[in-house]
Amino acid sequence: MKIHGKAFKYGDHVDTDVIIPARYLNTTNAKDLAQHCMEDIDSEFVNRVKEGDIMVAGINFGCGSSREHAPIAIKASGISCVVAKSFARIFFRNSINTGLAIMECEEAVDGINPGDEVNIDVSSGTITNVTTGKVFNARPFPEFLRKIISAGGLLNTLADK
């Protein structure tokens, strides 16, 4: 999968309460959730994000609650990939399980500014900052996780069995 989009950049410890505040968790509808994505730290995000854009963040992205509504809201907002220095563990498995592309790459996070145009080759892990010309390589996922990702999520792996 190849991705091309503009970068939205956030800091460390972006928690699931700001990705999708609990006051909106009375629905499971992805589009409704997406309307409130990031609103407590970036009220303009939903107005500015375009299909294919990417999100870049520091350490421990997605910490806090287990709500799968967080990766669901990010994906439904149009974001195609989240690149972070590290992910909180439940957000990490939720993204793998639901098919939101994520990548861990410290150098890319430091080397991408808000608004930069970025190309990502998800299968090779190559991240190119088109604006600056710099190229980064994300840590590859182990085989076990690649199988879930390539099946399109955890439940599809059950269907295969």
Add this chain to the structure above:
Amino acid sequence: MGMTMTQKILAKKSNLAKVEAGQFINCKTDMVLGNDVTAPVAIKEMEKMNIQNVFDKKKIALVPDHFTPNKDIKAAENCKCMRQFAVKMGIENYFEVGEMGIEHALLPEKGLVTAGDVVIGADSHTCTYGALGAFSTGVGSTDIAAAMATGYCWFKVPAALRFVLNGKLQPYVSGKDVILHIIGMIGVDGALYKSMEFTGDGIASLSIDDRFTIANMAIEAGAKNGIFPVDDVTLLYIKEHSIKEYEVFEADEDAEYEKTYEIDLSEIPLTVAFPHLPENTRPVSESTGIDIDQVVIGSCTNGRLSDLRIAAEILKDRKVKKGVRTIIFPATQKIYLEAMKLGYFEIFVNAGCVVSTPTCGPCLGGHMGILAEGERAVATTNRNFVGRMGHVKSEVYLAGPAVAAASAILGRIAGPDEL
């Protein structure tokens, strides 16, 4: 190299002689938990996949505790979705309003989790049951959908940090202060992907409620799980509450820990975590001059009987400061009834507090105690993120029940020694 306590449980339940940190495993689950926020997402995914049966009707627990009693129509629809699923699948452990409690207080109380179990829940505070010597961890809705269908969950075997607890806590200092102190020390990602394994002579003096509170907040340090060894205190609790078979696991002598922390319990002060991360801790003695609008005592972290007892001791024959809304949430119906019989409710009401039915409500800014712009709360809950209890410009200060009760009386953050 030997295995940690967590690794030994995971090896056994994966039918492997040995596992090591970093290894991916498919592991059998003894209990799969969902709530009214997370289970509907799982149920809809299962419906999409046309999954018609669950792996075991006894090994699934569904608890409508977050937005219940139903706070609005959408929440009511989510509860209805879960209720209908429970009926259709014949799930035995569905707890309706009236018998439900906050899930992580309810499951141990009902005897549904025990030592040696592997428990997953689509709620991050599922790590609570580590207090009983179980491996328990929070996962997502898709994970519980897969586990409800198959009985299995995938894990990356965690490395471990060891916390050696020695000595005894000072009066009014509780499990909450211990875990806030530890999170302050290692940070909110200090145990990311890892087990927090508690050990040491000091554990014997910690009540089971203190251990629940400590294990409950392991996730706030980023941990996969927190776990306590099984001792007489654990066994007494298990025998009083559960008829399930249990198994006691112990870490190998030569188990590998990435780091060992020695903690003297007697040196831990009453602790407060300032906005907006649980790692922003200070002793209450250094938390002066902060006026508050609300106090919340309850939640899966601190809504147990011993928490209410501490609050009642402090609030007895006193009044909360005028203007400080003090809301007390017993975590389960059983705790509610016991607190009532012990006369705590009379103390609370006379002091000017309100007592609520069990619900997660205010902890996550759902309902029953939302903060307005600029307001501050002291809460015995577990998170103080931006907007967690309401307005994006409100503030939550985390503390144990003693500090919460004393703060309610004084209208500012304070310890009971100031009364």
